[in-house]
Amino acid sequence: MKTRASVYLLVITLLSLGCVSSSVSLFSPSYVFYAQKRPSQAVAIYHLAPNALNTQLDTLSTLQLRRLAELKNINATYQLAMRFLQKGDYSAAQLWWQTRFDSFSRLQQQRLADHLAADQQWQAISMLWRSGQLPNGNAKQSWYLRQSMATANISPQYAEQHQFVLSLNDLKAQPQCHFNVLMMTDHADGIATLKLFKQRYESKPEPSLNSFCFSEVVYVADQFQCNSSDNVLQCDWYQAEDYTWPAGFDFIVMMSEQGSANVRGGIMHINSTQPYAVFLHELMHFNGFEDEYTLPTQKQQWLCQQQGHVAPNLFIARQLKPPVGWQKSIACNNNLAYKPSPDWSIMQYQLMGLSEQYRQLWQKQINQPLTKPVRFLDYFAFLGLKPSITMASTKHSFSD
Incomplete structure (x- = not known):
């Protein structure tokens, strides 16, 4: 009887606060006001006018919501x-x-899942996915990318919203640049990292403006089966023959999840955890710069047996005097190698950054190359591949 009396008293109080109106919509604020003043009565208020509180849940305390x-x-x-x-x-x-x-x-499912994905709560997202509860939307698309699922699973609208593409078909080289570079990745973090690298490069082009132009980031899923073999990142480029490649591009940056960075045949392999300084170091390899730490034995067997300028930053003084000011380098074990500076450079230790001396060497190499740069199409030809090169698609794209 005491509880019933309390409810009756509550009704009378709320009606008086609501100017004695029988319409819930007119005295909803009174319910909310009373619930805030008397948290212990929130349940009773809910029984009396659930719709009144449902429209004002964000104003209630955590205890009341509970x-x-x-x-x-x-x-x-x-x-x-x-x-x-x-x-x-x-x-x-x-x-x-x-x-x-x-x-x-x-809508509530999508918002909650999106919040989980934004906070990188992938274990929770995985649980929703396995139980078949993960709703269509950004969270599911993010999950697909994290699983490196085929491009057919990725919505073109989602890709456009997050500023990456699913096909090489519409990419166009920029004629004002010395070199055009395709930016490709097989996983979600690679998309974000490549966009960041591109943005950072464009804010300070090296060695000068219009040296390199970078394409939009292309998500290719696991098309080229990139993996880390003996900690060296490499991909199966024999698959390249099955795809159409846009004309006018010189190099490829392929970003995967693990493995040490390297450049082979006009293709940079790099993982998404490596810093921008490593990216810049590898970019210089496109123009023929050599590492200034001890080179691999197999490379020494042919490179260190040559003579003169074998790279913009490496001189082999077999029967010649090194250039004035050049210093001994540890690149070759035959003690005949020289480098431009006595100090460590970006080619010996990437985090040193690009010095003005090496910037000038890089610019000179672009304007007056010692050797012709090796482009990715040259490498494909070396592998015996004959991929289609055109601005229009004649074969399937990555999104087919």
């Missing part, structure tokens, strides 16, 4: 889960959304 969620109020459960997510308390949030996820509206 009491409503315990009454199986789906909107309160969702609001409570999101509130914990926003605080970064993912374990507490999961206690509320995990068992009620199917009861949320489609």
